Amino acid sequence: MFAIRSSAWRLTSSVALGPVQAFQLRSASQNSFQRRSSYTPFPAIMENNPRKQFDGKKKFKKAKVDKNKSSGHDEVLLCDINNLLKRNAPEQDETNGESAPHTVPEKFTEIDVKILELSSTGDGLALSENKKYVYVVPFTVPGDTVKVKVVRHFEPLSYSLTDFVKVIEPGPQRNDSLINCKYFGECSGCQLQMMSYDDQLAHKRRIVEKAYANFSGLIPELVPTIGETFASPMQFGYRTKLTPHFAHGGASKKADEEAPVPPIGFTYKNRRLDMDIEDCPLGTDIVRRGLTTERKRVAENIRSYKRGATLLMRETTARIPKEPSTTTESETPNVEGIPASVNADTGDVIRLDRENYVEEKRCITDNNATSFEYIDNYVFSNKAGAFFQNNNSILSGFTEYIRSRAIPPGNDQDPKPIKYLLDAYSGSGLFTITLSPLFKSSLGVDIGGDSIISARENARANKLPNTGFAAADAATLFKDVPYPPDQTLLVIDPPRKGCSEDFLRQMLEFKPRRVVYVSCNVHTQARDVAVMVQGDEKQNVRYEIESIRGFDFFPQTGHVEGVAILNRTVFPQVENV
Numbered sequence: 001m002f003a004i005r006s007s008a009w010r011l012t013s014s015v016a017l018g019p020v021q022a023f024q025l026r027s028a029s030q031n032s033f034q035r036r037s038s039y040t041p042f043p044a045i046m047e048n049n050p051r052k053q054f055d056g057k058k059k060f061k062k063a064k065v066d067k068n069k070s071s072g073h074d075e076v077l078l079c080d081i082n083n084l085l086k087r088n089a090p091e092q093d094e095t096n097g098e099s100a101p102h103t104v105p106e107k108f109t110e111i112d113v114k115i116l117e118l119s120s121t122g123d124g125l126a127l128s129e130n131k132k133y134v135y136v137v138p139f140t141v142p143g144d145t146v147k148v149k150v151v152r153h154f155e156p157l158s159y160s161l162t163d164f165v166k167v168i169e170p171g172p173q174r175n176d177s178l179i180n181c182k183y184f185g186e187c188s189g190c191q192l193q194m195m196s197y198d199d200q201l202a203h204k205r206r207i208v209e210k211a212y213a214n215f216s217g218l219i220p221e222l223v224p225t226i227g228e229t230f231a232s233p234m235q236f237g238y239r240t241k242l243t244p245h246f247a248h249g250g251a252s253k254k255a256d257e258e259a260p261v262p263p264i265g266f267t268y269k270n271r272r273l274d275m276d277i278e279d280c281p282l283g284t285d286i287v288r289r290g291l292t293t294e295r296k297r298v299a300e301n302i303r304s305y306k307r308g309a310t311l312l313m314r315e316t317t318a319r320i321p322k323e324p325s326t327t328t329e330s331e332t333p334n335v336e337g338i339p340a341s342v343n344a345d346t347g348d349v350i351r352l353d354r355e356n357y358v359e360e361k362r363c364i365t366d367n368n369a370t371s372f373e374y375i376d377n378y379v380f381s382n383k384a385g386a387f388f389q390n391n392n393s394i395l396s397g398f399t400e401y402i403r404s405r406a407i408p409p410g411n412d413q414d415p416k417p418i419k420y421l422l423d424a425y426s427g428s429g430l431f432t433i434t435l436s437p438l439f440k441s442s443l444g445v446d447i448g449g450d451s452i453i454s455a456r457e458n459a460r461a462n463k464l465p466n467t468g469f470a471a472a473d474a475a476t477l478f479k480d481v482p483y484p485p486d487q488t489l490l491v492i493d494p495p496r497k498g499c500s501e502d503f504l505r506q507m508l509e510f511k512p513r514r515v516v517y518v519s520c521n522v523h524t525q526a527r528d529v530a531v532m533v534q535g536d537e538k539q540n541v542r543y544e545i546e547s548i549r550g551f552d553f554f555p556q557t558g559h560v561e562g563v564a565i566l567n568r569t570v571f572p573q574v575e576n577v
């Protein structure tokens with residue numbers, strides 16, 4: 001039996017459990033995990049499902065699913081399917097002890113199904129009559145009765161992918177008058193246009209809840225209530241970057257032959273086939289106009305392409321002061337010294353009249369050209385083809401949310417206040433720069449050399465001398481960090497696959513006082529956050545989650561960005577009594 005001495009450790013559950021025992025209890029019941037007297041966090045995580053769900057390549061290889069693998073799309077879908085089957089498993093006496101298998105319809109058969117829930121991938125899920133098999137139906141909402149065409153079986157895993165054919169009886173959340181795109185229902189880009197925006201936000205909150213319930217392995221008491229999803233100010237016309245593609249060029253055709261122009265666009269849902277997309281209403285106005293221009297240019301020059309290509313349409317913004325002499329410095333950050341790129345855009349321009357300046361929007365098509373973007377009065381330059389968040393409309397609110405929580409309450413009374421910022425996976429400096437005024441010194445690290453060059457330009461352009469950037473693997477960051485861990489905020493914003501084990505281990509050795517974990521994949525985030533919550537007993541460090549909230553960077557799609565804030569604490573002192 002254990003007695004808990006530390007007052008720092010509190011649980012909301014009626015049974016007081018330490019973090020280790022709490023994790024073990026859930027693991028023991030859910031994952032046949034053995035309790036251990038001496039505990040090593042990493043083997044424990046590895047033995048449990050959260051990391052294996054993403055690393056279990058064998059199982060998914062068999063099912064021949066490789067699309068979106070790095071995002072964990074298939075694992076997330078399968079998890080929802082299994083949970084639906086488990087919840088609806090017929091009682092023994094209902095089946096009379098017999099378990100009749102479900103006869104899976106022939107491929108391309110049309111059947112009618114009723115949607116029971118929306119999976120975290122944005123697909124509707126329906127059960128077979130005997131409740132032992134699942135049909136995955138895109139473009140549907142719970143309550144819809146729909147006609148579908150079965151297109152792909154995953155029989156050992158008990159599900160089939162289907163194409164949506166038509167609605168027979170709409171569910172309560174369906175409102176087709178909201179659909180704003182003629183390609184909706186076939187294009188793989190959006191899933192949720194038929195839902196009200198409030199319902200989309202509620203669905204995304206549920207995605208975050210399920211991610212922590214299904215992929216962290218943590219008992220619910222260790223996970224705070226997930227906040228309401230932070231809405232995007234723009235629900236259409238927000239995407240500052242589009243990257244349509246086409247599969248083949250026309251160079252190898254005989255001189256006298258008309259080279260056919262291939263479809264230029266995105267893939268069809270459920271198919272590895274390109275769909276010709278003339279317009280995408282998710283794009284900003286200049287990006288949409290850029291798509292028209294680029295499609296025309298490619299069609300006219302198709303013979304010059306030996307093979308297919310991915311096109312780039314990236315919005316770039318310039319603020320032209322109306323009265324240069326009366327404009328304050330902070331309203332017009334210095335972007336001189338960043339060379340403009342010649343012939344890198346479509347030649348089109350949209351001018352918007354603002355209070356102190358005219359905003360000029362252009363559409364860049366050259367990956368290596370420089371694009372500019374403003375967040376409040378911060379200016380960011382980037383290589384147009386490099387990563388930068390795609391929804392400018394949400395970035396002011398998003399960065400303000402993080403800025404207002406970066407420093408914990410009471411920091412100014414603390415003898416060792418947080419005053420250093422470590423931005424792992426910094427890109428071109430989004431967080432380093434927008435948080436920098438709060439810190440005595442900030443350091444951003446990114447593996448992309450081009451992003452670090454842009455980040456340094458951005459620090460200069462925004463007149464932030466207290467920031468530094470290094471091109472490096474985030475996992476090597478901690479060995480040379482110049483900051484005291486007690487006074488350091490760590491911001492993490494990794495790619496979809498999440499942090500490496502190496503990174504997490506070194507982070508637990510470094511022990512930063514507070515962590516803001518931003519992620520475009522809440523499932524890998526939940527898995528990594530669990531490693532931090534579990535902590536390292538030898539180092540006597542673990543983390544408590546202060547808050548988790550989703551941000552709707554991609555309205556109409558099934559994606560949600562997650563922000564988790566954590567604080568360092570210690571293990572409770574435990575003694576045998």
Ligand SMILES: C[S@@+](CC[C@H](N)C(=O)[O-])C[C@H]1O[C@@H](n2cnc3c(N)ncnc32)[C@H](O)[C@@H]1O
Pocket residue numbers: 387388389424425426427428429430431445446447448451472473474475493494495496520
């Ligand atoms: C989701 S982006 C975030 C960038 C930045 N925080 C932003 O919001 O603009 C992820 C970044 O991680 C970087 N990255 C990927 N693997 C990395 C690694 N092992 N070490 C450091 N950076 C890495 C990529 O180059 C990319 O810039």
